[in-house]
Amino acid sequence: MTTASAPASAEDLRQQLQAxxxxxxPDTLDLIDESHLHAGHAGARGGARHFRVRIASKQFEGLGTLARHRLVYDCVRDLMPHPIHALAIEASISPNQGLS
Structure with a gap:
């Protein structure tokens, strides 16, 4: 759990996302902290982080890009907009399929 006086570290957030x-x-799950690319961005104020999620799951089968992204967001909704400001999502059915 995070508090205003002790923002979650990037590793803490990565572990929360992973869990x-x-x-x-997921067959594959890569979590990349891209916060350094957004330094100075208004959304990064107060330590909010930016992550890229690359995930492959058979649960995405038959779903379009928007539905796949909604499934991911549903898992982490309470972490947004703080301590996670943004997620870039690449979701596929299998690790060998192109990500969307």
Whole structure:
């Protein structure tokens, strides 16, 4: 749990994301902290982080890009907009398929 006086570290948030996204039973899951690319951005104030999520899951089968992204967001909704300001999502059915 985070507090205003002790913002979550990037590693703490990565672990929270990893744990929450397990509900999607991912075949692959890469979590990349891209906060350094957004330094000075208004959304980064107060330590909010930016992550890229690359995930492959059979649960995405038959779903379009928007529905896949909604599944991911549903897992982490309470972490947004703080301590996570933004997620860039690349979601596919299998690790060998192109990501959307």
């Amino acid at each position: 929450r996204l397990q509900v999607l039973d």
